[in-house]
Amino acid sequence: MSDSCHEAALTAASVLRKYAAEVDDQARFPVESFAALREAGLLGLVVPTGYGGAGAGLDVYVDVAQVLAGGCLSTALAWAMHCQQTDAIARFGGPELRERVLPRVARGELYIASVTTERGKGGHLLSADAPLDARGGRLRIERDAPVVTGASVAEGFLITMKEGAGLPANAVSLVYADRDALSVAETGEWDTLGMRGTQSLGVRLSGEVPADQVVGGPGGFRDVAVESMIPMAHLGWSACWLGAARAALGELVTGLRGPGRRGPDTASELVRERLARIRVDLELTSGYLHRVEQEVSAARAAGRSLGETVVQIHLNTLKVAASELTFRAADRMMQFAGLAAGYSKTSPLPVERTFRDLRAASLNYANDRLLTATGSLMLLDRSVVLG
Structure with a gap:
């Protein structure tokens, strides 16, 4: 199932990539890209199989988010937030609501x-x-x-x-x-x-x-947020940011190695050192993303609450670290590519758009707010259980 979802995401990502510059330029919703997601069955990725969805786990969700973000980060983030809403209904909605909503999501009829x-x-x-x-x-x-x-x-x-x-x-x-x-x-x-x-x-x-x-019942939103919406958001957003930065780096390196290449001398030790620092930021993000995904998946499988102090610290840390490290990588790519290939909107490389998009990552549920919350939680974790 994970392979089929990955292949569906790759197919859809080609459509996302085609329209990414246009929707960015016009500041319009990517309707063509969402049509591709509907057709590929990806709106129903986390819908349980009993309602016609793919029933995908968090590992597949994180993988698909990265693939889609490599085509268009705006589309991928909107999709990840839709999956966040879908997961909340699947886990906390009443039986009548689930029957009314989830099959429509699985059929690609309903974007939430x-x-x-x-x-x-x-x-x-x-x-x-x-x-x-x-x-x-x-x-x-x-x-x-x-x-x-x-x-x-x-x-x-x-x-x-x-x-x-x-x-x-x-x-x-x-x-x-x-x-x-x-x-x-x-x-x-x-x-x-x-x-x-x-x-x-x-x-x-x-x-x-x-x-x-x-x-989640009257007044029950806190449980929905802790057990579903927050973990789905932090995992999904982080995967999207990583996927966008990874795709931009891939195109940058391809441009350096391709025929008729132009740009920095790849034989230079300074050039190689700068590339390595970009890679380090993305490796760190990827490693921690998958570590936290495994922690959340294991807790869900065991029926443990995600409201545990250590899990909340790790989820908050993931969002802060991913937003900062992927933007730093985009900033370094911009510096590396220079004015013509990096800073220019007309460059064939997506560095400029990726830089602008990832600048928003720390503002999307502000890092300052999360760091304050994490600082308070740390006072309850005297053993300092690291991820």
């Missing part, structure tokens, strides 16, 4: 966007301001989110809401809604330095859904 940002609280994941209004077995949603990846095309949304008007901000519920059940008004614009193809517009959502579309 994440709605966790909120004006006033920013991207703080475990709190919410807008309250649900429960009446007669229905839930009323009124939600304003400043950043939603793929908001313009998503067929479904997973939305964080405060469980009720009189409750504290940390009483958070996660609610699924089909696009057809909502009024979706796009707000603002998406004109950024990098990650332009994610088209992460703001939206105002208004509508009603059945009460059984709460994922």
Whole structure:
């Protein structure tokens, strides 16, 4: 199964690569690339086989994310976040919701966007301001989110809401809604330095859904986040960043070795040393990514909670390290390639776009916030259990 998923990802990545520069230039969602993902069955990668999906484990998820990001990082990140939403429904959704949603995902009919940002609280994941209004077995949603990846095309949304008007901000519920059940008004614009193809517009959502579309139970979002959404995000994002940097380095080295090559003298020890430092950053990222994936997979297989202090430290560390090391590698590639081959948007090498995209990695759920959380967790791990 892993081989077939890898081959499907390679086929889809050729389409992603074809449109990557265009969606970046136009800051539009990569609809052609997502069509390829739908056709390849990759929207249902982590959907259990009982619902028609591939039932892939985290090792396959991480592999496919790297392959897709080698074609287009924006597409790969939007896909990884969709898989994050799908995993949450598969693990914490009620039986009726799973039956309604997961087969559609497996058939490629349903791309699910994440709605966790909120004006006033920013991207703080475990709190919410807008309250649900429960009446007669229905839930009323009124939600304003400043950043939603793929908001313009998503067929479904997973939305964080405060469980009720009189409750504290940390009483958070996660609610699924089909696009057809909502009024979706796009707000603002998406004109950024990098990650332009994610088209992460703001939206105002208004509508009603059945009460059984709460994922994880009323006020139960924290468990969903700890056991599903956070590990899927940190593993998926890190794999995407690594895949993009790896592909850029591959093209850079190919250009140095190919016929009629132009650029630095590869016989130079300084040139080789600079290449080696780029490789070291990517090797470190890859090694820690696979170590943490194995740790999370083993915990899931054994039925252990991912809320353990050491696991949370390792997941946070992975996100911070991957975001910093892959961007440092892109920066070094830029320096190595120079103005014409690296810094120029018209270069056949993807170094310039990869550099801009990876600059966003440390901002995507800010590293400062994660480091503060990790520092607090460290005080509970006196034995310093390393990954």
